[in-house]
Amino acid sequence: MKLSRKEILGLRKKKEAVFLITGATGFIGSHTAIKLLKRGYRVIMFSRPNRGATAGERIKAMFEWFELDTDEFGANLEIIEGFLDKPDLGISKKTYSYLLNTVDEIIHCAANTSFSEKKRGELETVNIGILKNLSSLINSENSRCYFFHHISTVYVAGKQKNIFEETLINTPEFNNVYEETKYRGEQFISEVFPQSGVRVNIYRSSIVYGDSENGRSTLFNAVYYPVKMALFLKNTYRNDILKKGGEKAKQMGVRLDEDGSIFLPIRMGNKSGGTINLIPINYYTDAFIAILEYSVDPGIFHIINNSDTTLDDLTGFFSKSFNIKGFRSVSGEELKEEPLNALEILFSEYLKMYEPYIRDIRRFDNKRSEKILSKSNIKCPEFDLDIFSRCMNYAISVNWKNPWK
Amino acid sequence: MISEKAAGIAAQCRHYAMCKIDFLGTGLCPPGEDNHYVSYYPQGRMDLYDALAKGLIPVTERLVDIANTCTLCGICDKQCHFVTELRPMVVMRALKDHVGSHIAENKKIVQIEEDDILKQFKKVVGEKNATNDPAILVTYSNDPAPMAKIQMPQYVVLPSGREEVKNIISVCNQFKIPFAVRGNGSSVFGIVMSEGVVLDMGRNKEISMDKDNWKINIGAGVSAFDLQIEADKNGFRVNSAEPSALICSNIMCSGILSTFSNSYGTGADNYVDAEFVSNQGEAFNLNDKKGPNLFGFDKQGSPSPGICTGASIKLQPVTEDEEGLGIPFSSFDEAATFCRDLSRRRIGISIALLGGEYISTFISPTSDMAEKVKTLFIETLGISFLVVVIGDKYAIETIKKMAPITINDKLFRLMMLSLPQMVAGEWIEMLGELETNRNLYELFCKEEMYPLLETVLNPSPEAIGSVVPEDLRDFYTQLYSRPEMTNLAWLSTFRILSSRMGRFKHVVAFIGYAPLDKIEVIKKMIGEFKRIGDKYNLKHDYGFLTPVDLGKRAILEYDFYIDHTNPAEIQQMLRAMGEAGPMVGEMSMNTKGIQWINTILFQGFSRKENFLYR
Ligand code: SF4
16 A cells, blocks of 8 residues: 555645545535535545636636635635546646646546436446546556545446445446446456555445435436426426416326316336435535545445335325326336326336336445444435425526536 | 628528529519519629629619619518528618619719620510620629639520520520520539620420320429429429429439439439520430430530420329328438338338438528527437438338338427427426437327427427517418428428528538448448548538439438638638549449539430449
């Protein structure tokens, strides 16, 4: 190992360790960076320019959303603009050697989280290719870097049905290209990085949503998407009924009930069992930092929720929050009785991709993480109606768009 | 006083001659229809104003007449906006103002002396139909084709019928004056100019049906659009090219290439007979045993055999159950293979494989909308290519079995009438965010989705009308209320949308025949065009492909776009052409089935077998 436990802990304690954060403007990257800065660490945020805005401008806008100012952190915050997908990271030689001489630990948050096979090329570049570029940096003779924190997912487990421990696993089959590329990324770093004495921690999380306390978020995919879709349909048909005579709603079997609720005829196949594991971003970052600070020896950590949520829970929260009825689980035979209507086609397409996560029968062991988290009294809140409403209402308030972009 | 704004618009005229046909039911420019010279049509008036702005012509008697005869009716504004998004009325007003103040200020109006040659021409065609007035001449002196250079003719003559043409050619030969023959608008090669006489063939618009012989006889001034209207009225169809093209000129140039060539063929397949006057002034017919053999083909190219003064065009049967169908594809290979399969199985009448650029440009009333539609089609829906087929109900049913996802007339109409809602808004954004392994079009185009699409997109003629400038909205709304404007079969037959491809900039089209039995060769050609376009920094894109002769061959078009008023772009285009020409030449030497339009020029009457299989 490049540095001993003691040396690492010493550097961190004195807040002299410099963290490079990739994907610093992403959902997890931004929250992580800010948490580290707030704890007094030195952070280099690495980000690319986008839509005519420089990395600096983007990060400034992002800080404003966090109700912070980049200047507050003085010399503890540095911003470097570059492109991780380029072998030289898209930065000058001078900046490259600055990183070699300065960065102690890398927190690799940059990832592509799409499940779509059509985007395989992009996923392979971001989830694997970038690691190769970073390995050149880390494995350079004169690199200071001694620790690589890899943000991963428990879903590297792929299509297996066992209980997964916090160890490297061997996955033969995947539900999608995201799982596969994240798995291949883990394999790559665990083979390549330790060779040069760099410690590697892998943090695998389940599905991360917004802040459970205030509902704030910058990302509205996964569990948000079907809610957004259903609300859109509700508003569209409500408008048709109230303003246009309701002919189209009638044709679709949509109706407005006397209690003011809207009925959307959407059948879903009721495959038995399975739950969804959801963790809020505030819990995630607390857990991540606690593990990072505590665990100096390399390890794999599962950051998950000990209490799962069912699809029925979700539809229940949804109905109550938004006064929408009509979602019902039916048997496979019943589903086949009538061809899917347009609304069902949309939701079934969503479910097709999210089925493995929404009705997940995989189980993830988290003893190692729990040991650390319980010491710090960090607990994951149960995903309940209150949290659901808070998060969705925030999403509505920002029109389901990243509010700082 | 020359208005800069008007001069800017005037210089942009692409010479597509759409203002010379009544393709929107607005009626024609009245003075254009009465006087025949292009100078009296909006196109010519644009050129005139451009020429005045550049100081190329004085105010002449004819110019005064041209300016005075404009009624400011506004027809040209509607027509031209539909095609190019230009607003020529600004120019028409400015032209009238310019001439009006010239007269008010008592400035000189130039009278041009008649010479002996002109007198001879007038003897043949009548007083009105021959002139040496610069206001007429200048509108025949230029062309947006990049290799065209300004050539001011000495005379412009409007002959009608074979006898007049024969006699005009005799006068030309007697005085040793060179001549060029001109159809309705521009030419791909800039060959419609001459220092001597330009013969504008647009005057003879005679059409007569000969149903028993399944043919329609036309004069040299009949446009593809007018011919199709006449055929359609009688329950037939003809194979025809761009709507504003004069059929006879079009045949002389390249033969008729259209998406219906899939079943109606190309070259000699389309004509029963034709009449000509040779360059020496002798009359002959296509079917004369002793006449020149125009059915043959010389791959080295061939000079013009003379002037086509009339033709008998084949009438094709039409069934009442014809419909259009679009079949979306994300890959060219699959789309081309599908086209070939349809053609060899004899399924469908018209088949076209369109690229994203064409689809979006054709269906959008503005270029801004076209850009958005292109992004929507290619990036959001995953439709990079669309095969458009026109067929009878049996063909349509069969295609639906062959291709699981199709765009029928109903969906096509729905999409066209809701373009603004399609390209922006929550709904499409949300669809774009849907995680799926499929192309989004596979969901979007499902028939079960139609009721939902109707609800969220709210298609209406008003919606499509809302994207054009306010003063044209009512017109567009009424236009798009007409069912044919959103009917694939009608639009494919009358082709009124394809001239929109020149809306953004003037189009320089590379057209020819390619071996559809070797799709990899076609892809290589497309790749080369793309490479050349990139190298010379020109906008360029794949155009279309249509199977010919049961899918053995195809018509292929690749387009480059240039601002024809920008000398630097013209130079780049000439360099690109200098590289693309030899590239195609070399490929055609090494691969059977490649025959490019420059070798077909003047050989449009050939049997297709003579150029497809050599
Ligand atoms: S405004 Fe003038 S140029 Fe335009 S169509 Fe009417 S008469 Fe012709």
